Amino acid sequence: xxxxxxxxxxxxxxxxxxxxxxxxxxxxxxxxxxxxxxxxxxxxxxxxxxxxxxxxxxxxxxxxxxxxx
Amino acid sequence: xxxxxxxxxxxxxxxxxxxxxxxxxxxxxxxxxxxxxxxxxxxxxxxxxxxxxxxxxxxxxxxxxxxxxxxxxxxxxxxxxxxxxxxxxxxxxxxxxxxxxxxxxxxxxxxxxxxxxxxxxxxxxxxxxxxxxxxxxxxxxxxxxxxxxxxxxxxxx
Numbered sequence: 404x405x406x407x408x409x410x411x412x413x414x415x416x417x418x419x420x421x422x423x424x425x426x427x428x429x430x431x432x433x434x435x436x437x438x439x440x441x442x443x444x445x446x447x448x449x450x451x452x453x454x455x456x457x458x459x460x461x462x463x464x465x466x467x468x469x470x471x472x
Numbered sequence: 473x474x475x476x477x478x479x480x481x482x483x484x485x486x487x488x489x490x491x492x493x494x495x496x497x498x499x500x501x502x503x504x505x506x507x508x509x510x511x512x513x514x515x516x517x518x519x520x521x522x523x524x525x526x527x528x529x530x531x532x533x534x535x536x537x538x539x540x541x542x543x544x545x546x547x548x549x550x551x552x553x554x555x556x557x558x559x560x561x562x563x564x565x566x567x568x569x570x571x572x573x574x575x576x577x578x579x580x581x582x583x584x585x586x587x588x589x590x591x592x593x594x595x596x597x598x599x600x601x602x603x604x605x606x607x608x609x610x611x612x613x614x615x616x617x618x619x620x621x622x623x624x625x626x627x628x629x
Contacts, residue, residue: 404491404492404498404501405487405488405489405491405492405498405501406488406492407488407489407491407492407493408492432591434588434589434591434593434603435586435588435593435601435603436601436602436603445572445576445623447485447488447605447622447623447624448605448623450591450603450604450605450623451603452576452602452603452604452622452623453572453575453576453602453623454572455570455572456572459570459571459572459573462568462569462570462573463570463572463573465568466565466568466569466570466573467489467492467493468493
C-alpha cells in the first residue's frame, strides 16, 4: 500500500534514504535537493519529493485519515 | 489524447492519498497507475467513483460552462485553473490541510532543468525546485515547460 504520510529520514547512503514511518521503514531515492537525516519527508513512487516541516506533520496525519478524495 | 486519459494523468498523482485513506485498495491504485502511464482508457464510472470529490467540483464547473462534465475543455479548465483556486481558498478538505500538502496538491507550471534516469529536476514558482517522475511525459526534453502535480510531471505545455 502507498504511504501518503510524512516519514522521518533515519539514514542516507549514496542517494538512498531510509525513511521511518513508525510501523515500517522504506527506502526512497533522493535525486536532488536539500534532504537530511531527521527531516520529515513525503515519498511517492520510491522518490523523496518534499520536505514537511515538523509542525505540519500532525496536519498531514489528520488529513489523510479522513474519508474522501 | 482521450479525455479519460487526460483526466487520469492529472488526477493519478493524488491517488496515493486515496489509497492511504482506504478509498481505493492497492490493486485499484496499480490499475490507475498502469492506465495513466500507458494511456489506457478506464471506464468513466470507475474514475468518477475513485475521484468523487473532484467530480463534484467538475460537475459544478460543467454546469457553469453549459457543457458536459467529460468535455475536454471542462476537464482542462478544472485542472489548469479551478483546482488551485479551490486549494487557495481553503475549500472542503483543504480547509485544514498543512501548507506543504497544499503545495504538492497544487498544479504548478515548471521548467525542466535536468533529466536523470527516470526523474526530472524542475523549477517552478520563481526558484523552487522539485524532483518529479518522468513516466507520464516520456518524450520530455530539457527546457520544456511541464505541469507538475505531487511527484509527477503531468503534461508538456
